[in-house]
Structures are given as C-alpha cells and as structure tokens.
Amino acid sequence: MFYCESPYLDTDREKAFDRYHLTAKQAGWLARKAAVRDLVVFHFSSRYMGQGDAIEREALEAFRGE
Numbered sequence: 323m324f325y326c327e328s329p330y331l332d333t334d335r336e337k338a339f340d341r342y343h344l345t346a347k348q349a350g351w352l353a354r355k356a357a358v359r360d361l362v363v364f365h366f367s368s369r370y371m372g373q374g375d376a377i378e379r380e381a382l383e384a385f386r387g388e
Contacts, residue, residue: 324358327365328381334369346377350384361385 328349330338335345344352346363353361363381366374 323360323362324353324356325362325364326352326381328363328377329365329367331370331373331377331380334367346380347384350381350386353381353385354387 326349328346329343330345332345332347
C-alpha cells in the first residue's frame with residue numbers, strides 16, 4: 323500500500339512545484355514505479371473542494387499507466 327499526498331491536479335503542476343508538493347499524476351507515477359499493489363492519495367488542496375474524485379482518477383490513471 324502506498325499512501326501519498328497529492329494536493330494538486332497536474333494542470334496546476336507549477337503551483338505544486340513552487341510549494342514543494344506533488345500532483346496526483348506524480349503520485350500515481352511514483353506508485354507505479356515502486357510497483358506497489360494499491361495507491362491511496364490524500365491531502366487535497368481546498369481549491370479542489372468537491373473534486374476528490376478527479377484527483378483520485380488522475381492518480382489512478384498514472385498508476386495504471388493509462
């Protein structure tokens with residue numbers, strides 16, 4: 323199980339970089355490279371209130387290599 327913070331969507335990757343955070347896509351990529359079985363993302367930015375499913379979807383797509 324890989325637990326990873328991912329407060330930003332990839333569209334805001336510059337903001338994430340400036341704040342030393344990961345995007346959901348980066349979290350998924352790291353989980354795939356680590357060859358883990360499951361990924362859990364957390365610590366979403368308040369800017370995505372109500373969009374947790376979009377963050378999880380982006381992370382899982384990167385995790386699965388889609």
